[in-house]
Amino acid sequence: MRRQPTSQIIFSLVWAAPILLLAIYLAFKVGLWVDRVLNFPSPFIEPANLVFGLILWAAFLPLYYLGVYYLILRGGGSPNPWQASPVNLVTTGPYKYIRHPMNLSYPFLILGIAAFLNSFSAVFFVTPASALIFWYHGLVIQEGGLIKQFGKEYLDYKHKTGAFIPKFLRQ
Numbered sequence: 112m113r114r115q116p117t118s119q120i121i122f123s124l125v126w127a128a129p130i131l132l133l134a135i136y137l138a139f140k141v142g143l144w145v146d147r148v149l150n151f152p153s154p155f156i157e158p159a160n161l162v163f164g165l166i167l168w169a170a171f172l173p174l175y176y177l178g179v180y181y182l183i184l185r186g187g188g189s190p191n192p193w194q195a196s197p198v199n200l201v202t203t204g205p206y207k208y209i210r211h212p213m214n215l216s217y218p219f220l221i222l223g224i225a226a227f228l229n230s231f232s233a234v235f236f237v238t239p240a241s242a243l244i245f246w247y248h249g250l251v252i253q254e255g256g257l258i259k260q261f262g263k264e265y266l267d268y269k270h271k272t273g274a275f276i277p278k279f280l281r282q
Contacts, residue, residue, distance in 0.1 A: 135221065135224070138221075138233070138237045138240075138241070139224065139225070139228060139230065139233055139237065141232075141237075142225070142228075142230045142232035142233035142236065142237045143228065143230050143232070143233070145232040145236075146230050146231050146232050146233075151230075151231035151232060152231060153229045153230075153231065154226075154229065154230070154231050154234045154235070155226060155229050157229065160226045160227060160229045161226075161227060163223075163226045164223040164224065164225075164226035164227040165223075166223075167219050167220065167222055167223035167226065168220065168223045170219070171215075171216040171219040171220050171223070172216070172220060174205055174212050174213075174215070174216050175212070175213055175216035175217070175220065177204055177205045177212065178190065178204075178205055178206070178212035178213040178216070179213065180204070181201050181203060181204035181205065181206055182197050182201055185197075185199060185201045185203055185204070186198065186199050186200075186201045187199050190213060196256075200257075200261045200264055200265060200268065202268055202272070206272070207272070208272070208273070208277040208279075209272065209273055209274065209275055209276065209277055210249070210254075210268070210269065210272050210273070210274050210275075211246075211249035211250075211253070211274055211275060214245045214246060214248060214249035214253075214275070215246075215249075215275045217241060217242075217245040218238055218239075218241045218242035218245055218246075221233075221237065221238050221241045222234065222238045225237060225238050246275070249274065249275075250274055254269070
Protein backbone atom coordinates (compact mmCIF):
# COMPACT_ATOMS: atom_id res chain seq x y z
CA MET A 112 0.00 0.00 0.00
CA ARG A 113 1.38 3.42 -0.99
CA ARG A 114 1.43 6.31 1.50
CA GLN A 115 2.11 10.03 1.56
CA PRO A 116 4.91 11.05 3.96
CA THR A 117 3.51 11.30 7.52
CA SER A 118 5.00 14.77 8.00
CA GLN A 119 3.13 15.97 4.90
CA ILE A 120 -0.17 14.53 6.18
CA ILE A 121 0.24 16.11 9.62
CA PHE A 122 1.24 19.48 8.13
CA SER A 123 -1.79 19.52 5.83
CA LEU A 124 -4.14 18.76 8.75
CA VAL A 125 -2.53 21.34 11.04
CA TRP A 126 -2.89 24.32 8.70
CA ALA A 127 -6.33 23.40 7.30
CA ALA A 128 -8.13 22.91 10.64
CA PRO A 129 -7.71 26.52 11.89
CA ILE A 130 -8.95 27.91 8.57
CA LEU A 131 -12.08 25.74 8.68
CA LEU A 132 -12.70 26.54 12.35
CA LEU A 133 -12.28 30.28 11.70
CA ALA A 134 -14.81 30.13 8.85
CA ILE A 135 -17.31 28.28 11.05
CA TYR A 136 -16.74 30.71 13.94
CA LEU A 137 -17.31 33.73 11.68
CA ALA A 138 -20.48 32.18 10.23
CA PHE A 139 -21.90 31.73 13.72
CA LYS A 140 -20.88 35.23 14.83
CA VAL A 141 -22.69 36.67 11.81
CA GLY A 142 -25.69 34.41 12.51
CA LEU A 143 -25.94 35.56 16.13
CA TRP A 144 -25.56 39.19 15.03
CA VAL A 145 -28.37 38.77 12.47
CA ASP A 146 -30.57 37.17 15.16
CA ARG A 147 -30.01 40.16 17.42
CA VAL A 148 -30.46 42.84 14.74
CA LEU A 149 -33.57 41.28 13.19
CA ASN A 150 -34.91 40.05 16.54
CA PHE A 151 -35.32 36.46 15.34
CA PRO A 152 -36.89 34.02 17.81
CA SER A 153 -35.00 31.10 19.33
CA PRO A 154 -35.68 27.96 17.26
CA PHE A 155 -35.64 25.58 20.26
CA ILE A 156 -37.13 25.51 23.73
CA GLU A 157 -34.31 25.28 26.25
CA PRO A 158 -32.86 22.80 27.25
CA ALA A 159 -34.08 20.85 24.17
CA ASN A 160 -31.48 22.74 22.13
CA LEU A 161 -28.68 21.24 24.24
CA VAL A 162 -30.09 17.71 24.02
CA PHE A 163 -30.56 17.97 20.25
CA GLY A 164 -27.05 19.39 19.79
CA LEU A 165 -25.52 16.63 21.91
CA ILE A 166 -27.37 13.92 19.99
CA LEU A 167 -26.10 15.30 16.68
CA TRP A 168 -22.53 15.52 17.96
CA ALA A 169 -22.68 12.03 19.48
CA ALA A 170 -23.89 10.63 16.15
CA PHE A 171 -21.77 12.53 13.65
CA LEU A 172 -18.45 13.32 15.35
CA PRO A 173 -17.44 9.62 15.46
CA LEU A 174 -18.44 9.26 11.79
CA TYR A 175 -16.30 12.28 10.90
CA TYR A 176 -13.25 10.98 12.78
CA LEU A 177 -13.68 7.47 11.37
CA GLY A 178 -13.61 9.03 7.90
CA VAL A 179 -10.39 10.90 8.73
CA TYR A 180 -8.85 7.80 10.32
CA TYR A 181 -9.57 5.57 7.33
CA LEU A 182 -8.31 8.14 4.81
CA ILE A 183 -5.03 8.36 6.69
CA LEU A 184 -4.71 4.65 7.57
CA ARG A 185 -6.04 3.00 4.39
CA GLY A 186 -5.79 5.86 1.92
CA GLY A 187 -2.21 6.73 2.79
CA GLY A 188 -2.92 10.47 2.77
CA SER A 189 -4.75 13.37 4.33
CA PRO A 190 -8.44 14.29 4.11
CA ASN A 191 -7.25 17.83 3.35
CA PRO A 192 -8.08 18.33 -0.35
CA TRP A 193 -5.22 20.76 -0.98
CA GLN A 194 -2.26 18.63 0.00
CA ALA A 195 -1.13 15.05 0.63
CA SER A 196 -4.33 13.51 -0.72
CA PRO A 197 -4.82 9.77 -0.30
CA VAL A 198 -3.06 7.57 -2.84
CA ASN A 199 -5.27 4.49 -2.31
CA LEU A 200 -9.03 4.23 -2.81
CA VAL A 201 -10.68 3.66 0.58
CA THR A 202 -13.67 1.30 0.53
CA THR A 203 -13.60 0.00 4.11
CA GLY A 204 -14.81 1.37 7.44
CA PRO A 205 -17.50 4.02 6.94
CA TYR A 206 -16.55 4.18 3.24
CA LYS A 207 -17.98 0.67 2.84
CA TYR A 208 -21.45 2.18 3.32
CA ILE A 209 -21.21 5.79 2.09
CA ARG A 210 -18.73 7.57 -0.16
CA HIS A 211 -18.60 10.84 1.77
CA PRO A 212 -18.85 10.28 5.55
CA MET A 213 -16.97 13.49 6.37
CA ASN A 214 -19.03 15.65 3.97
CA LEU A 215 -22.19 14.12 5.46
CA SER A 216 -20.99 14.88 9.00
CA TYR A 217 -20.04 18.56 8.59
CA PRO A 218 -23.55 20.05 8.22
CA PHE A 219 -24.93 17.96 11.08
CA LEU A 220 -22.05 19.02 13.34
CA ILE A 221 -22.74 22.62 12.33
CA LEU A 222 -26.45 22.11 13.08
CA GLY A 223 -25.41 20.76 16.49
CA ILE A 224 -23.49 23.97 17.20
CA ALA A 225 -26.42 26.03 15.92
CA ALA A 226 -28.70 24.16 18.32
CA PHE A 227 -26.31 24.76 21.24
CA LEU A 228 -26.33 28.48 20.39
CA ASN A 229 -30.11 28.42 19.87
CA SER A 230 -29.62 30.66 16.85
CA PHE A 231 -32.41 31.00 14.30
CA SER A 232 -30.02 32.25 11.59
CA ALA A 233 -27.50 29.49 12.26
CA VAL A 234 -30.18 26.77 12.11
CA PHE A 235 -32.06 28.07 9.07
CA PHE A 236 -29.35 29.83 7.03
CA VAL A 237 -25.83 28.77 8.07
CA THR A 238 -26.63 25.04 8.29
CA PRO A 239 -28.37 24.73 4.89
CA ALA A 240 -25.65 26.84 3.25
CA SER A 241 -22.95 24.63 4.74
CA ALA A 242 -24.81 21.50 3.62
CA LEU A 243 -24.96 22.78 0.05
CA ILE A 244 -21.27 23.70 0.10
CA PHE A 245 -20.02 20.42 1.61
CA TRP A 246 -22.34 18.19 -0.38
CA TYR A 247 -21.54 20.00 -3.65
CA HIS A 248 -17.84 19.69 -2.83
CA GLY A 249 -18.23 15.96 -2.22
CA LEU A 250 -20.43 15.15 -5.20
CA VAL A 251 -18.89 17.40 -7.84
CA ILE A 252 -15.36 18.42 -6.91
CA GLN A 253 -14.12 15.39 -4.97
CA GLU A 254 -15.79 12.82 -7.17
CA GLY A 255 -14.40 14.40 -10.33
CA GLY A 256 -10.90 14.13 -8.89
CA LEU A 257 -11.48 10.59 -7.66
CA ILE A 258 -12.69 9.46 -11.09
CA LYS A 259 -9.56 10.97 -12.66
CA GLN A 260 -7.31 9.40 -10.03
CA PHE A 261 -8.83 5.92 -9.72
CA GLY A 262 -10.87 5.53 -12.95
CA LYS A 263 -12.97 2.38 -13.29
CA GLU A 264 -12.18 1.28 -9.73
CA TYR A 265 -13.89 4.43 -8.39
CA LEU A 266 -16.78 4.20 -10.87
CA ASP A 267 -17.48 0.62 -9.71
CA TYR A 268 -17.32 1.74 -6.08
CA LYS A 269 -19.60 4.71 -6.86
CA HIS A 270 -22.14 2.40 -8.53
CA LYS A 271 -22.45 0.11 -5.49
CA THR A 272 -22.09 2.68 -2.66
CA GLY A 273 -24.39 5.60 -1.83
CA ALA A 274 -22.96 9.10 -1.59
CA PHE A 275 -24.59 10.06 1.73
CA ILE A 276 -27.23 7.38 2.31
CA PRO A 277 -26.23 3.71 2.25
CA LYS A 278 -27.72 1.96 -0.80
CA PHE A 279 -29.17 -0.86 1.32
CA LEU A 280 -31.41 1.72 3.05
CA ARG A 281 -32.79 2.94 -0.30
CA GLN A 282 -33.84 -0.46 -1.67
